[in-house]
Amino acid sequence: MHRTNPYAWRRFGEFVEWTHRGQAPEPQGDQQASDPRVDLAVEAHELAGGGDIPGVDVETWSEEGITVTRMHVQDEPAARRVGKEPGRYSTLEVPGLRKRDPDLQERVSARMAEELARFIELPDTESALVVGLGNWNVTADSLGPLVVEKLFVTRHLFHHIPDLMGDGYRSVSAVAPGVLGITGIETMEIVRGIVEHVKPKLVVAVDALASRSTKRVNTTIQIADTGVHPGSGVGNRRKGLTRETLGVPVIAIGVPTVVEATTIIHDALDYLLQRLSREVSDQLRPVLNTFDVAEKQKWITDILDPLGDNLVVTPKEIDAFVDDAAHIVATGLNVAFHPAISLEDAALFTH
């Protein structure tokens, strides 16, 4: 290929580079540079030291292989302490999902639907819009669009065959708005435009998350009533989808599909420093504590190369795991939305 204008490509090369960088977190303040963002409330709580944090209620229990954690961040001061927006969070942690057992998957859908019911504070007759965030061409980021495809949408059926839609079905619509790099439009602009026309009483935003720990990847579902905030999700969605921006409650459902490589290296360094700290004599310990945040950040950059921001850690079989997760979430949504759909029936609609 012999191009007349070599400059064009150089310019495009810069676009490509920019776009890739643009998928990394926003231009970060100092605080963010040292603290990788934390999508999962249970991990934010751990990072904040765990245990009792004023203004943060946490309740956790296990049942048949599913650990449920309910967390309530009561106000802004509590939010600053724990590093998550004020609101309610429910998290299901299910290590067994890695075995891909359909029975367990079904139970997780059921449990998710129960938790979700606590968030959906709407009469059965009120409509909901599901927004599947993310990019269907990037496996790790395709959870949202996959859930949209597996959902039982009914809004058009209410318009066209109202007699078939008896009691027990809710009007549900769904969109997968795409990502900034493909559309050129902030996700929030697209969703706001649709919300103004469709006028749902509730928005549910589904998104792939990043975890801080590989053990939570593809085994954890988080539900929150806080909406989706800038910088959250795999790749950055920029402007938030929240009650403030959309005018209706926004429930966020997320499943971590990756750990960012910077996180895992960061943790490895901390782990080693702690190990050393335990083993060296008291005189030496202060030496280890002299490495400050900026220095650690530089090490991470050295190890990961310029690519750091875009590198993620995933199981090799991520394609299959993301598909499973989408199935579980869509089934849970179908049950939670429509009283007439029993768990036994739900798989039909998710098919």
Added chain:
Amino acid sequence: MHRTNPYAWRRFGEFVEWTHRGQAPEPQGDQQASDPRVDLAVEAHELAGGGDIPGVDVETWSEEGITVTRMHVQDEPAARRVGKEPGRYSTLEVPGLRKRDPDLQERVSARMAEELARFIELPDTESALVVGLGNWNVTADSLGPLVVEKLFVTRHLFHHIPDLMGDGYRSVSAVAPGVLGITGIETMEIVRGIVEHVKPKLVVAVDALASRSTKRVNTTIQIADTGVHPGSGVGNRRKGLTRETLGVPVIAIGVPTVVEATTIIHDALDYLLQRLSREVSDQLRPVLNTFDVAEKQKWITDILDPLGDNLVVTPKEIDAFVDDAAHIVATGLNVAFHPAISLEDAALFTH
């Protein structure tokens, strides 16, 4: 799977059936039942008898394997005569595209960009929104979403790196809104919401079409300034995307990816009746002419079974041909939109 509520499935089965039927053309008036819809202006012109039709200007010529036809339907009476909305249509017919020759593909992109330039009556600085209609899960209907993925979108670059975007680049955004069966929302509602927020000066809607002739499948590109009208496209989009509904000019770009099976059977019957008509004696000819439209329609139904409306005729290799077509259209759009992008560079951006 043992369901507690066998009724649920029966109901869902009806939904499925309805949805499939819903993808077929709208409840049709008598006129439509006998006249399958015609997406391509050149075919409508043929069906209307070809030649001189008052109020319909047609100009056609061939160059290096590409036949270009420009048609202008001047007013409503002319529109009724020819069966297409008033407006301008440009059609490229390129039988050689079946050989998948990249050189020819490039020339078709270039020729398409030239024709398109006649439709884009905007200063270079005005913004455009590309709407990729159709369903990415149905190969024959995936042209629009594929073009969106291959397009060079720039709107976000103007926001974020304005210095890089010198003269010669236009602000372009793109969405693939999905289809009614997946979203529950009329495409027009989604697009209108986005247009109100993004405020483009021009909308370009890309869609897979149906042809009346297998020879035009995947070898023809139509550009029109009429927008997209209900019932057009593979699967029905219901409400139109037009200057009237969106408030800005709407250019429609379409490539036929299928022939509807009803069309091909209809043509086979007509062909046979004509053959017979030529061969039988004058006394017998009236017999052949007694078969009326309703009767022919019944024969088609008999042959195709209840499935008729959803059956299409395609080359087996449709997956590859649709991908080629999306590449050609996206390249043509990139060249037509951005004066700074030469044909030689365009493939880079379409990559």
Added chain:
Amino acid sequence: MHRTNPYAWRRFGEFVEWTHRGQAPEPQGDQQASDPRVDLAVEAHELAGGGDIPGVDVETWSEEGITVTRMHVQDEPAARRVGKEPGRYSTLEVPGLRKRDPDLQERVSARMAEELARFIELPDTESALVVGLGNWNVTADSLGPLVVEKLFVTRHLFHHIPDLMGDGYRSVSAVAPGVLGITGIETMEIVRGIVEHVKPKLVVAVDALASRSTKRVNTTIQIADTGVHPGSGVGNRRKGLTRETLGVPVIAIGVPTVVEATTIIHDALDYLLQRLSREVSDQLRPVLNTFDVAEKQKWITDILDPLGDNLVVTPKEIDAFVDDAAHIVATGLNVAFHPAISLEDAALFTH
């Protein structure tokens, strides 16, 4: 793209053309030219006039939406009469599969497993090789590879974790050898090489078929003990996979995913000639009878254009239907192969 050697493409263009043609049935004898090939035994029987044909035993009954037909072609003379190889054929016709009801799908898998059990005349401990014929890049031809992906293969587990593989599991392996256009190798050569190394006691070949009637597309499963013969399947596999060529019994499982466009036009013409013949006066009838096979063939070519051989008729939603069919067949195979797998468990393994 400016090529130094325009000849290269012309030559490649001829290759492409040849390859496309090459996917059509083999250079045909006169008999074949007029008689499109018939993959389904039930359709061959209909074409041969139906009813009692000497040497052809047919038994048919319906149960809960599934019509089962067992046909035994006893010898070569019978084979010539009915147009199918000597052997046993079981066919399940299930029009309801179009509604995509999972309950019905499960029952079809169960019924298929029962029929299949009559063909698998092996002790549970003997090994089987499943060959998924076809091209995963061509939706209509992807059934075989999809079944291979959904199958529970165990051969390696017997080697590596024999203790886990208790009674009730059979050693099963599977390959998707690809098609001639992608590999450059006759499928039979590949399969024979594998059979010689893997030494299964049984080969099961899964393939997409062509039906003569749209109502059977994606709703019919055929099992036969005749192996796969040249020219059968969507696209031509050339050399057969049979007990003669492979040295072990070969069961063929097929699902029609398309009707060839030539078939449907052929049938439309016949239908019309019959209708005319019934309805017109005695004078016209002799005219109708003058059209011979060669003439009809020419009409088909006229109607379908040069593309005829590669054009197929499918439901637009073929992607989803082929996926369903692969799920049903894989589930049926898992149950039939492994006594320890109950129908209830089978879906797990097919997941």
Added chain:
Amino acid sequence: MHRTNPYAWRRFGEFVEWTHRGQAPEPQGDQQASDPRVDLAVEAHELAGGGDIPGVDVETWSEEGITVTRMHVQDEPAARRVGKEPGRYSTLEVPGLRKRDPDLQERVSARMAEELARFIELPDTESALVVGLGNWNVTADSLGPLVVEKLFVTRHLFHHIPDLMGDGYRSVSAVAPGVLGITGIETMEIVRGIVEHVKPKLVVAVDALASRSTKRVNTTIQIADTGVHPGSGVGNRRKGLTRETLGVPVIAIGVPTVVEATTIIHDALDYLLQRLSREVSDQLRPVLNTFDVAEKQKWITDILDPLGDNLVVTPKEIDAFVDDAAHIVATGLNVAFHPAISLEDAALFTH
């Protein structure tokens, strides 16, 4: 879903676990446990200390953004020193490939074809078989099957249209045999069976590799005349494809698509220990030196959780990068195989 035999799933769960574990490297000897395997010769050389190693000739230079390294491991003692099989290795390192510049991609294909020509010691008339190793359902492991799809195969054309195949075309065939988890058959068994039937004079095996450094992921191509050895590649292929097992020369072409997470943590720990060692007082240094290999291995396991073996580090955009790499490799192969295909023409055939 209510299963009659809950045991079945538990057993299957164990199968799944086993299979996943089975994709990790084979039960490893002590040496391997501490030394992660090294696919790239240039990295093995670095690990062995770089510089002059007896019996290992290394030559390296850069040209227009491509760094070429030729390495010759002369004998077994040298192989033990450097950790790679005796033989010749050529490596192209092209950091710029991340910008996805088509011009650069074309130059890399050309350069790869030139290097490859040094390995293909065959008259133009001798046939070659390309084996695309890996799993098309696992993005990181799909390079081999993707190359097979993009290759210009000719073997069947020589059989069917010999007159079209003039001088300058080689008989090329290609297979993607799948992976053990899908077929139940060792790759080597499948390939050996095919080789015995197809009788090529040369086998080229294409495979996704793991790198030790993120900067080489998707930017490096390695060609070697050593064949493919057990444990090499993403996922384990068990038995080697070598001149010894197949009876003909085997060229291996690999592109690293991931870094194993264990590697990156291992390197991070080493990096930190080195940094500390340089920066801390003399008293601390002895403490650092007490950590032995086994301890470091335990740390890695602690950090990565039980999942370690299956976790990989990739750019989020891996889907696009793997597709690019397949295009580059297939183009290089087309040029290297067929003297009649110029670089300018090659893209046509790869299309």
